[in-house]
Amino acid sequence: MKTPSFRPGDRVVLPPYGVGVVRGTCQRPVAGETLAYYQVDFPNTSSRAFVPVNAPQGTGMRPALTTGDMPNLLKHLQAGQELNLPRQWAARHRRVTEILSSGNPYELATLTCELRRWQVERGLPDLDRQAFRRAIRLLEEEVRGLEDPCARDVQQFLDRAWNETAH
Template structure:
């Protein structure tokens, strides 16, 4: 269960802080919502309290999970398809899961692939989106600037050597 002040990840929208609880009238009945202020976006969203469990909202990563994630990013990926359509479909499916390790897989694989061959426009956009979401969550969790986390992630990804 989430509470006011919690730092949370909401996969479709990014990361934020639970700012408060509000009660509103919807369709003639009273509904309780959590207000989540999204980081990096000048907006907040309302999530009905009764749907929080099924919405995919989760606590941001712990320091231990972040260290595991950095280690994962530093590994050489295996089985990256040479076929653009196959890679694209796999990456789209990974992003839809909302799972942070799937997000990291997209970042790691596309970064590695870019060392062999320039990414297509859609792969560049996909990489940028996944990279930013990952960096924002890590930054919120650690209480550090997003820019600093992006620099650290770029350094890790640069150091992955071709097999």
């Protein structure tokens, strides 16, 4: 499998931190040798991460969604595919944490739909509501700044879902 290559200015996702921007590469000494790293800065924070150039997939780093990905993401959100989360809290919490940590936008969309359904049917316990909001925020980060009608539809869907957590 080919190692992905990133350039300065590329929007990337680094789970579970969210969307960042590759600022460039740098050399850093590690265990007696000098290795190349991508410097990833996170907008509106002073946070940054250094990701090995030779193995970014080991950290889960991937390109952020683009406008071309929006129709598929919207389809996932509108389909409302069931996730069949465990009813027992500890098992459910473990599975939800895995999905949030993975950063996979389509799994996050499915989780958002499932927790939204639970919210409508019976209301969410506090920790599930926090997970619901976290999933929405992670998706919003990827959609933010994309300017096309489908991206706006995704954002409107996420806004409605967020407003439902207030009740």
